[in-house]
Amino acid sequence: MKKLTIIHTADWHLGTSYVRFPDLAEQLRTEQLEMLARMTGLCRDKEIDLLLIAGDLFDTASPPPGLVREVRDLLEQISTTQILISPGNHDPASPDSPWLQEQWPGHVHIFTTDYTFVELPNLQTRVYGTAFRSGAVRSSLLPDQPEPLDPEWLNILLIHGERVTAGQGSAYHPISSDWLTRSDFDYIALGHIHQPEQPQPLRPAGPRAAYSGAPAARGFDEQEAAGLLCLELTLRPAEQRGGRPFEIEWQVSQLPVASRRFLSAEIDISDCSSQSAIRDQILAVVGETADWRRHAWKIRLTGIRQPEITPSLVWLQHHMKQDLFYLAISDYSEQAIDLEQLLTEHSLAGAFVRQIAGSQSDWRSLSEDQQAILRIGLQAFSTEVTFNDPA
Numbered sequence: 001m002k003k004l005t006i007i008h009t010a011d012w013h014l015g016t017s018y019v020r021f022p023d024l025a026e027q028l029r030t031e032q033l034e035m036l037a038r039m040t041g042l043c044r045d046k047e048i049d050l051l052l053i054a055g056d057l058f059d060t061a062s063p064p065p066g067l068v069r070e071v072r073d074l075l076e077q078i079s080t081t082q083i084l085i086s087p088g089n090h091d092p093a094s095p096d097s098p099w100l101q102e103q104w105p106g107h108v109h110i111f112t113t114d115y116t117f118v119e120l121p122n123l124q125t126r127v128y129g130t131a132f133r134s135g136a137v138r139s140s141l142l143p144d145q146p147e148p149l150d151p152e153w154l155n156i157l158l159i160h161g162e163r164v165t166a167g168q169g170s171a172y173h174p175i176s177s178d179w180l181t182r183s184d185f186d187y188i189a190l191g192h193i194h195q196p197e198q199p200q201p202l203r204p205a206g207p208r209a210a211y212s213g214a215p216a217a218r219g220f221d222e223q224e225a226a227g228l229l230c231l232e233l234t235l236r237p238a239e240q241r242g243g244r245p246f247e248i249e250w251q252v253s254q255l256p257v258a259s260r261r262f263l264s265a266e267i268d269i270s271d272c273s274s275q276s277a278i279r280d281q282i283l284a285v286v287g288e289t290a291d292w293r294r295h296a297w298k299i300r301l302t303g304i305r306q307p308e309i310t311p312s313l314v315w316l317q318h319h320m321k322q323d324l325f326y327l328a329i330s331d332y333s334e335q336a337i338d339l340e341q342l343l344t345e346h347s348l349a350g351a352f353v354r355q356i357a358g359s360q361s362d363w364r365s366l367s368e369d370q371q372a373i374l375r376i377g378l379q380a381f382s383t384e385v386t387f388n389d390p391a
Ligand SMILES: [Mn+2]
Pocket: 055, 056, 088, 089, 090, 160, 172, 191, 192, 193
């Protein structure tokens, strides 16, 4: 019986510019390297045999030399882990890329050519792969048909690109789903899609495939970072004549490495009668999340606000900047409407309200449509329509 432990990861985008967070960009980039150090620490502690990096490790084709050296030094320290890298569209293996320019240690195998494989006899494993060599790849980098694979080996495909169905194209290396399903790989380690997947068999007793997803979110558009995909394989000897000499037992888990999350919350401010009450309400909601101070938060104020209060986003930003790592706040709350007063008003707004509400002076007796028409209409009468969405 042989045990094999594998970490599959991709899409680190080291050196990201973080244009949406100019004040935090440098810190966030430093934290990316801390996460990478956490991963190499895990490789050491868990005695990981194989580290599969399915592309876009760097955010650009020519990352700063200092960053490349930091990455090389970290990977160098885990010489008992075999590391395989298949460059992606963000970090293609172009002639001036670090993949071809840097001296990488012997246990780091980088695919820089056409489809080929790396043989790791100690692990009874062959890893097949290829590389983006420029930022766009519009046709498949795989052989026309899946080739028969030697069943004596554990066969892995490591590749970056977009899984497509027949007839579908992509500028980010179209990988035919059908091709993958017909292949005889044991595992297909994919990179490019940042949303993590659970490895699924593509057909009964067929290859398992997954996008590992990005190890951490880099903004509010990526909220579900799961970490690293960890595969523990037990190879049990099998006595099938003419068949494979082993059977594989799979155990799959996620290893988190991110230290921060990018989270969104809606805060109903209907009951708030002051700025500090709004602030307390925000803290009450975000405070339900563990380690809430260390996360970046995107807050939307909602609800029907009381007549005496207009939320000041500047005040809230100023008074909350020490509470949270990052705060983006926008106001979607709506002004309460005093229907009784408006119905008697001799103004255009009054006439409009009488037209929509008739003689009903109780807001709650209006239909949802009437309420929406009145809200939007009265907002248009007001000159103080503000829209503030930091996205
Ligand atoms: Mn990509």
